[in-house]
Amino acid sequence: MLRGSRMPNIPFSQLLRQLPAGVATLEGPELRFGFVNEAMRALVGENAEGQPIAQHPGQLPTALLDVLPQVYATGKPYTAKACLCTPQPAAKQDCRYFDLALEPYSDEQDQPAGLLLLAIDVSEQEAARQQAHELALVTRHLDARLRVLTETAPLITYTSDAQGRCIYASPQWYRFTGQPPTADLTAIWPLLIHPEDRLRVLYEAETARRTGTGWNYEYRLRRFDGQYRWVLSRALPEVHPPDPPVYWHGALTEVHDQRELADALRRGEAELRFLADSIPELIWTATAEGFIDYYNRYTTDYSGLTKDELGPTGWVSLLHPSEQAEAARRWVQCVASGEAYEGEYRMRRLDGAYRWHIIRARQLADGAVLRWFGACTDVHDQNLLRQVLQTQYDELARAHHDLDTFVYAASHDLRQPALNLRGLFDELRRTATFTDPEQALLLGMVDGALTQFDNTLHDLAVTVQTQRAQQDPVEVLDLGLILEEVLLGLRPQAIQREAVLDVDVAEAPGLVYGRANLRSVVHNLVSNALKFAHPGRPPHIRLRSYHTPDGEPVFEVQDNGLGMEMADSSNPVFQLFVRQHSHIEGTGVGLYLVQRIVRSHGGHVKVASTLGEGTTFSIYWTRPA
Amino acid sequence: MKHIVYISRAVRPLSDRDLEELLTQSRRDNARNGITGVLFYSHGNIAQLFEGEPAIADSLFERIARDGRHSHVHKLIDRPIAARSFTGWSMAFHPLEPAGFATLEGFFLPHHVPALPETLSIADAMLVELVRLAVFGADPTQPPQAAPPVQLGS
C-alpha cells in the first residue's frame, strides 16, 4: 500500500513524527521496532527502537501480539477496533482505547520485510459509544416501563399527529373495540363514535389541533359487543418550543357508570321538579342562607310573577301587607336557628284576591348541603268553612241559651200560678164538704197532680240553673261535709221511709270539684234511692268514696230498692223526662242532671241494677267512659 | 335608579389595611358616582347592596365582579327602585384593631349598623337581613369562630 507512493518533498520522517496517530515499523521476521514516532512512544515506551516487539510490547494488548507472526507470514493486513491499552501498573483513568492496524510491507523482491503498526487513539469515541450504550439501556428500561404501564393501566392511551392521524393506540383500545391489530385507526375510530357525538368530537379535536391546545371531552364509543359506552378523552400536545406541536398524547377512560349515575341524579332532580311543578301547591326550595332558589310552576301561575320577579325573597311581598313584617322576621329567625318555619298568612293571587295559606318550611340535608324545602298550602276554603261553622255554632249556643232562659222564665212564671192554685185548692178542701167517696178520690188525685206540677216546675228551673253553673269554680271539697249537708236536707224523706244510711268516705275524703255540682249529684242520687225504695223493706243506702287501682276517685251510691231494667249498663240512657217507674212520683229530671254534670266535667256514670233487688250508681269523676 | 345585592368570598382574608383601603377608595369613588349602600365583611364573607343610576350601577357591578380580591360573586337581586334608601356608602366589619377605626367615616361594627331604612320594601329588607346573617352569623356582636358556609344557589 505504501509502496510506489511518491513521497512529498517535505521531510517525511518529521511529518510522521508529529502525526497525532502512533506510527511504528516492525522490521524483519523478528519484528524489531524500526521507526517509532512520538505518539507511539506513549504506547510502547522510550527506547523501543531495535527491540523485538515480543520482548517490548509496552501497553499493546496481547491479542495483537498473538496475531503478529500470522500477519507477517500471510501478508494480510489486520485491524482491531477500540483495543484497551493498559499501562503497567494499571490505573483506571489511564486506560485508553486505540484502533490498531497492522499493514505488511515488502522489500524490492516482493519478500515480506516488516509490518507497519498504526495506533489511533479512539478513547473519546469509545467513551461516547459506551455512554450511548448506557443511555440506550436506560432508554430501554424506560421504554419497557412505559410500555408495561400503557398496556396494563385500565385506560386506553393514544397518540395522534398534527394532521389528525392516529398513529398509536394502546392494546386496550383493540381489546375495548374488538378491532383487529391491523385496523386502520384513523379511519375506524370516528366510525366507532356514537353518531350523535361524532361531529362534536371531530370538531373539538380539530379545533384543539389548530390552536395547539389539549382537549377534554366525553363521548360514547362503541364497545366490542356493540354497546356504546361513555368515555372521557383527554389529550395534551407534546410541545418543543418554538415549534408548533406535532403530536398529541392522550388517554381515554371509561366513565359510563359515573355518567349514568349523574344522569340518573339529573333525571331524579328533573323528575322531582316535574312532580313539584304538577302539584297544585306553592312549593319552593331555599339555600341554607334562606335565599329562595326554586319556585314551582304553580307559584308563578298563582302569583302571576316570574321566578325572576319573585327573586330570592319575593315570596314575602305576596303576603298581605299587614303580615309581611312578621313573616319576614320569623323567616330570618328560622334561618338563623334552623328551626322549622310555620305560619298562616294571606297570599295574593294573580287576580288580587288574598287567600289564606299555611306556609311551612323545613331544613333538610340535600347531600352534603343544607337546604330549605317549603310549601304553602291553600287553607282558604277550610278557613271559610270553619268560619261558617263557628257562626252556626255561635247561633246555636245563643238559641240554646235563649231556650234555657225561656224555660227558666216559664217555670218561674208558672210557679206563682201553681202556688195560687195549690192555695185555692187547699182552701176549697178546707171549706167545702165532699160526701161522695169518689169525690174524695178525685181530691186526692188533684192534690197529687198539683204536687207533681210544682215539682216539675222546680226541677226545670234547677236544670237550667245547673247548666248555667257549669262554670262553677272548682275547689278541694271535703266529701264528708258535703254529704252531711245534703243528707240533712233529705232527712224528712229518710225518716218518713225509715231509711238506713251508711256513709264511708275515709278512703277518698277529698274531691276537686264544683261545690254546687257535687251537691246536685249527691242530692239527686240519694233522693232517687229514697224514692225508688222497695215497698217490702226499709231502704238501706250505702254511700262510699274510694279510689280505683289507677287512683281515680269514685263515688258510689248503692240501694236495695226496686232496681231497673238495664239495656246497657255502661251506657245507661238518662233522658230528660224518661222515667223507669211511672207509678212513682218524680220528674225524670234528676238522673239526666247527674249525667250531664258528670259528663261535662270529663267523668262518667255507671249503673249496676237488678230488678227487685237494688241499684248501684258509680260516679267516675275524672275519666270519660 | 336601581339597586344590586350580591354575595361573594374573599380570595384571601382581608386585613384591616385592605379593608380601610377599600373603604376610602369606595367612599371616594361612590360619592363621585352617586352610589350609596352598604357592605358587610366577615371572615372572607362579603355581601354588598348598592344603589345608583342604572348605567353607573351596572358598570360598577361589572368592575367589582372582575375584582381579583374576591370570587364566587353571586348576584342576588338587580332591580329598578323608585328612590334611594341609603344616604351614603358604608362598610361594616370586625377590625382586628378596632381602635383605629372608631373615627373612620362610613365604618360600623356589625352590631352597630343602623336600622334598615323604612323605604326598603319588606322583601328587600329581609334580603339584606339574610345576607347580613350569612356574613356575620346569628350573633353579630361576636365575630363567628368559623366562617359560616356561604353556598351559592345553583
Ligand SMILES: Cc1cc2nc3c(=O)[nH]c(=O)nc-3n(C[C@H](O)[C@H](O)[C@H](O)COP(=O)(O)O)c2cc1C
Ligand atoms: C368586595 C369589593 C367591593 C367593592 N366595592 C366598591 C364600591 O362600592 N365602589 C367602588 O368604586 N369600588 C368598589 N370596589 C373596588 C372595585 O372592584 C375596583 O377595584 C375599583 O372600582 C377600581 O376600579 P378600576 O381600577 O377599574 O378603576 C370593590 C371591590 C371589592 C373587592
